[in-house]
Amino acid sequence: MDKDYFVDYCGGGSYDENYIYHSRVVECIDLVDRLGLEMDSVLVLGAATGRVLEHFNAAWDIRPHGCEISRWAHRRIPAGYRDRIRCMDMRRYVANCVRKRKHFDLLFSNSLVYLAAAEVPEFLVQCAEVSDYFHFWSSTSEDHEPNDSYRQTLKPRAWWGERFREAGFRGTRSPYLWRTVSA
Numbered sequence: 509m510d511k512d513y514f515v516d517y518c519g520g521g522s523y524d525e526n527y528i529y530h531s532r533v534v535e536c537i538d539l540v541d542r543l544g545l546e547m548d549s550v551l552v553l554g555a556a557t558g559r560v561l562e563h564f565n566a567a568w569d570i571r572p573h574g575c576e577i578s579r580w581a582h583r584r585i586p587a588g589y590r591d592r593i594r595c596m597d598m599r600r601y602v603a604n605c606v607r608k609r610k611h612f613d614l615l616f617s618n619s620l621v622y623l624a625a626a627e628v629p630e631f632l633v634q635c636a637e638v639s640d641y642f643h644f645w646s647s648t649s650e651d652h653e654p655n656d657s658y659r660q661t662l663k664p665r666a667w668w669g670e671r672f673r674e675a676g677f678r679g680t681r682s683p684y685l686w687r688t689v690s691a
């Protein structure tokens with residue numbers, strides 16, 4: 509991801525001014541609170557310029573760990589958060605977490621759309637090893653209109669659900685929050 513991606517984010521202007529309409533981080537926090545779950549640690553895969561990190565800190569007093577592949581975005585993460593966010597591809601980052609036996613209560617990512625479909629099954633197995641819960645949302649997780657040519661290339665929600673279950677996740681009352689059997 510280069511600067512252009514963040515300067516005109518989703519066609520609406522700068523990322524910092526528009527992420528809130530696309531991220532679902534607010535909904536994630538609200539959902540976890542409604543379910544009465546206590547999260548003491550959060551992992552963010554694809555942290556962009558760090559805005560979502562600030563939400564977790566404000567809500568739960570947690571500075572998340574995680575990664576961001578874009579050097580441009582990573583440089584813009586506020587200093588107080590950047591020390592826990594590696595400038596790294598999430599595939600390598602999560603593999604490292606598995607090897608080092610790191611574990612987090614909640615994994616937040618809406619960036620899995622950038623993985624090739626063939627990579628998703630193994631990647632989700634690794635995610636299940638490092639987290640109890642996974643909040644997953646992206647535009648690609650929504651059911652698509654059959655006549656929408658762009659979205660025909662995207663995977664519908666049912667496809668993602670199958671991948672999460674195959675990887676060892678179980679559903680919750682929300683279609684966006686998955687839990688591992690050990691959670």
Ligand SMILES: C[S@@+](CC[C@H](N)C(=O)[O-])C[C@H]1O[C@@H](n2cnc3c(N)ncnc32)[C@H](O)[C@@H]1O
Nearest residue numbers: 509527531554556576577578596597598619622
């Ligand atoms: C849709 S944006 C979401 C940003 C943020 N999570 C939010 O909710 O606003 C996707 C982010 O994931 C990053 N990203 C894409 N592929 C990645 C990868 N393989 N590893 C790490 N980060 C990645 C992008 O650079 C971008 O910052």
